[in-house]
Amino acid sequence: MSANKKQVYILDDDESVCRALKILLSTYGFEVKTFLSGEEFFSAVPDKAPGCLVLDIHMPGMDGWEVLKRIIESGSKRPVIIISAEKNGGPEVLNKKSLKAGAVGFFQKPVNDQNLVNLINKAY
Numbered sequence: 001m002s003a004n005k006k007q008v009y010i011l012d013d014d015e016s017v018c019r020a021l022k023i024l025l026s027t028y029g030f031e032v033k034t035f036l037s038g039e040e041f042f043s044a045v046p047d048k049a050p051g052c053l054v055l056d057i058h059m060p061g062m063d064g065w066e067v068l069k070r071i072i073e074s075g076s077k078r079p080v081i082i083i084s085a086e087k088n089g090g091p092e093v094l095n096k097k098s099l100k101a102g103a104v105g106f107f108q109k110p111v112n113d114q115n116l117v118n119l120i121n122k123a124y
Helices: 015-027 038-044 063-074 090-101 113-123
Strands: 007-011 029-036 050-054 080-084 106-110
Touching: 007 015, 007 038, 015 029, 015 113, 029 038, 029 106, 038 063, 050 063, 050 113, 063 080, 063 090, 080 090, 080 113, 090 106
Parallel strands: 007 029, 007 050, 050 080, 080 106
Antiparallel strands: none
16 A cells, blocks of 8 residues: 555455546545455454445345444554445434444445545545
């Protein structure tokens, strides 16, 4: 990671989402690494490593809520932004649940590019 680039991790089981977000965020100058599972993320990224995590909720194995809980329990100060295509309860309910669980924000897929970039910059 270069000294002047902010690190962003994308954790989503959908490879096309990972690719699209990596391309998008790279164009805004972020250093981006993608992961397809919580297990893969935790084995590659130490708790104390700097960076913001963009996290999907619905994944096989360890879901996004479990990943977020583990990050918080580890004492990591890493900001987490939840993204989901889930429609149950609407974005207001999921936003409240995400913030209560310890995330810094929530976005419904498809994510508004500029809003995501703005929140990542704010979370840093």
